[in-house]
Amino acid sequence: MRFMVFVRSPRSLAVCGGDALLRAGVLLDAGDLVAGVCGVSGYWLIDVRDREEAVERVRRIPLPACVVEIRQVAVV
Amino acid sequence: MGATTSVHRTVDAVWRMESAKVIAALARYTRDVGLAEEMAQDALVAALEQWPVEGVPRNPGAWLTTTAKRRAIDQIRRRENLNRKVEEIGRDVREATPDASEGIEDEIGDDLLSLIFTACHPVLGTEARVALTLKMLGGLKTEEIARAFLVSDSTVAQRIVRAKKTLADAGVPFEVPEGPDLAPRLASVLEVLYLIFNEGYSATQGDDWMRPELCAEALRLGRVLAELAPKEAEVHGLVALMEIQASRAKARTGPGGEPVLLLDQDRGKWDWLLIGRGLQALERAEALNQPPGPYYVQAALAACHARARKAEDTDWQQIAALYQVLARISPSPVVELNRAVALSMAFGPAAGLALVDEIAGEKALRGYHLLPSVRGDFLMKLGRTDEAKAEFEKAASLTRNEAERTLLLERAAACDQTGTLAGRAGAS
Structure with a gap:
């Protein structure tokens, strides 16, 4: 299953420790989004077996105070 | 969903994520992969008992590792001739705090790599290597492996028990091979990953033509290996091959489940994200400037198809040339047959027929x-x-x-x- 993880953080996503996702073989894509009122935002696209794994993997990342939204990508 | 069920699902997820690392860390101390796997399983049972009552710990991976190490100490204490190891592990557990493992991600990379090489050791038969890899590195339960390969739970369980015994009897060291040993051992690892992928991509048994969960697991393990062994071009070659092949999954069957051949596939259904990743992996392999291996060449062949937006745009001359390379480094009549098809597409059916007639007498093609x-x-x-x-x-x-x-x-x-x-x- 693919999940899009949106992170609204005052820091760039590149310094937020997404390497763990890469080393775990689940990171498909990552990128920064144009900064909004909540600061810099970015996303990770991950491929995991279920929602629980998505949540657990994101929980392990030492993110600064930020808002995280995890959404499953629809499969056509 | 009840609270207990929810915790059990979290335990399952944590186990899939952490089990390989827990086993690898334990195996480093015990030098016994079988014992490490058993102790990790014991820790899982403890988690299933305690976490629903006490809550999921803040660092579940460290909790599992510490619990498994304590179990290992108990086991080893029963073995008089292993007192030295007890001291080592005891010291480690005393010094370890749950938070201490947060920074060990890099440190355990070597352990994980050692575990991959051990599970895929050539001393084991193919089925044993596949079962052990999925169990110890993929975190799959015995029944999940059995379901994936359409065999009974007891068959898989026996394969795993025998495999662990074989490793112990053969005294297989828990280490990353070096020097002249590395190439054949790496080839064995890549073979296992590609076998798992292929069983998912073109199932040899059962009604389903594909079993996507096996493809996904092989791909994930391949990506992990690529990060652990970034200087091995064939690893990137295999990852590239699997990414590009997986990209075609949705286009490979028609509405009635019938197979759709590559040139007839609707390329709009290909997963272009995976194709992009495959092409990137191929570039990583090329950048290492190593002699081409069979996975790299097969990935390059897959990339020729992936780069063509329409079937008629396919660069058949390039494909024919790549098959010639593949025939040189990995000769087989089947490769020659594929080369004949490429020659036919590039230079006309007479060119293909000439090669087919050359290999028609091959025993392997009978x-x-x-x-x-x-x-x-x-x-x-x-x-x-x-x-x-x-x-x-x-x-x-x-x-x-x-x-x-x-x-x-x-x-x-x-x-x-x-x-x-x-x-x-x-x-x-």
């Missing part, structure tokens, strides 16, 4: 239905319809797949019509 099928195709394109019909009928009699037999008999019947039309055209 009874292989694709040989007469391919030959029939070339003959038909050359207008030799009577000979083509005989080849398609021969191919139909050799295949064990019903859908393929129907297709081949239809092609044989079409030869009659083509022959009749050609005769009329000639008469007029």
